[in-house]
Amino acid sequence: MSRWMMLLSGGLMSFTSYADSVWRPIATHATMLAMVLFINLVFLGGLYVLSIIKGKRHRALLESQAQEAQIDFLTQVLNRRGFERRIADKRQLQGYILIVDIDDFKRINDEYGHNSGDLILQYVAARLKDALREEDMIARFGGEEFVIYAALKNKQSAEELSRRLVTSISANSYQVPGVDEPLNVTISVGVASVLDSLNVSDVTSRKGVLSSAFKIADSNLYKAKRLGKNQSVIN
Numbered sequence: 001m002s003r004w005m006m007l008l009s010g011g012l013m014s015f016t017s018y019a020d021s022v023w024r025p026i027a028t029h030a031t032m033l034a035m036v037l038f039i040n041l042v043f044l045g046g047l048y049v050l051s052i053i054k055g056k057r058h059r060a061l062l063e064s065q066a067q068e069a070q071i072d073f074l075t076q077v078l079n080r081r082g083f084e085r086r087i088a089d090k091r092q093l094q095g096y097i098l099i100v101d102i103d104d105f106k107r108i109n110d111e112y113g114h115n116s117g118d119l120i121l122q123y124v125a126a127r128l129k130d131a132l133r134e135e136d137m138i139a140r141f142g143g144e145e146f147v148i149y150a151a152l153k154n155k156q157s158a159e160e161l162s163r164r165l166v167t168s169i170s171a172n173s174y175q176v177p178g179v180d181e182p183l184n185v186t187i188s189v190g191v192a193s194v195l196d197s198l199n200v201s202d203v204t205s206r207k208g209v210l211s212s213a214f215k216i217a218d219s220n221l222y223k224a225k226r227l228g229k230n231q232s233v234i235n
Helices: 002-068 080-089 105-112 114-131 155-170 203-226
Strands: 095-102 137-142 145-150 187-194 232-234
Touching: 080 137, 080 145, 095 105, 095 114, 095 155, 095 203, 105 114, 114 137, 114 145, 114 155, 145 155, 155 187, 155 232, 187 203, 203 232
Parallel strands: 187 232
Antiparallel strands: 095 145, 095 187, 137 145
């Protein structure tokens, strides 16, 4: 019995040794393969995450650049392109166009220099913006001219807004470097209504209505200039 036990024990040990010699390399290779697969998965996962982050940053950069392209760099209000795009996005145009021009701006540039003129533009833009509602749009169209679109429903509201804009500028004086006395600045404003309910797809009609409103507002602006400046004119 003892002999058979010894033989059985020896056989088991031999089998175990044999099995170990066969399966150990396989297990080792399997472990190495799993590690390689895991490292590759981590690497690919990292690349995927980085690509998502890079894509988001790229989109954010493009959006930022598109936004900057619509902003006037000096006054930080919309530029003409930005204004036109915002107007085009509106489903209905029911309000008023106001064209604002700084009175005697050329004299300011000539007497005090273009740096002073730039400061006055910044001051005026800030004052105008403060006098508007959040939903109103203001843009610098170039030089000393600003354009405002305000969604107002009647002429009285437009008159009140235009007078408030005129007063907001004339009620303050503006200090510029190198000039002892603060400068008194005034504006003239021409106003025209845009009260047509327009379908967003009717591009031709919309452009025609806006063009007509701009012409009327511009004509009223020159009337305000001829009447002595520092005032607004509305039909």
